[in-house]
Amino acid sequence: MPPVTSPEATRERILAAARxxxxxxxxxxxxxxxxxxxAKTSKERVYAYFASKEALYRLISGQELAAIAEATGMDPADLPGYAGRLHDYFTTHPERFRLMQWGRLELDPAEAADDPVQATMAxxxxxxxxxxxxxxxDPSWDPIDIVVLLNQIAASWAGYADLAPVGSAERERFMEARRAAVVNAVARLFPTAAPS
Known part of the structure; x- marks a missing residue:
């Protein structure tokens, strides 16, 4: 007789496989x-847990946004540091960057009132x-432009890992220089105001 697994364990296997x-x-x-x-389960069991493929994706993208927020911690007083942490996260986990980009490409944010990306951006x-x-x-920037530009700069190397040299030491130096460029670009665009 096959081992009995808990509903929670099955659900977690489905989430991991779907991710x-x-x-x-x-x-x-x-x-x-x-x-x-x-996930070693049935298609019917997946649908028993999740109403649709899109609902499953939205749940996973919400979990990923929470993981990104925990790993990177946006501090408005240190946007260059935040950009560096985002760069590190996405270059270390390019599959997670791809996961989030699919939602931007394929989902209509107007179709879900509780869209996690929209809530996070807000x-x-x-x-x-x-x-x-x-x-x-600096109050001359619209905050939405700050968020979008900062995210694009920070994630810019997540999709270009193939341009990095192959050798581990050379690759590490190359990526350190890319990270420094990201941090410097954000520092120039969005410097913290000098204390009055």
């Missing part, structure tokens, strides 16, 4: 039957707006 599937194939290309096979924009009001950041 890998979405990162590799996107939302449209992901297949529930492959997710079920990888929270960051509000924090930046308060930092501007407190005199920490």
């Amino acid at each position: 890998s599937e979405f990162a590799r194939y996107g939302i449209a290309g992901a297949r529930i039957d492959r997710i079920a096979k990888s 929270g960051k924009i509000e924090r930046l707006r308060r930092a501007q009001e407190d005199g920490i950041l």
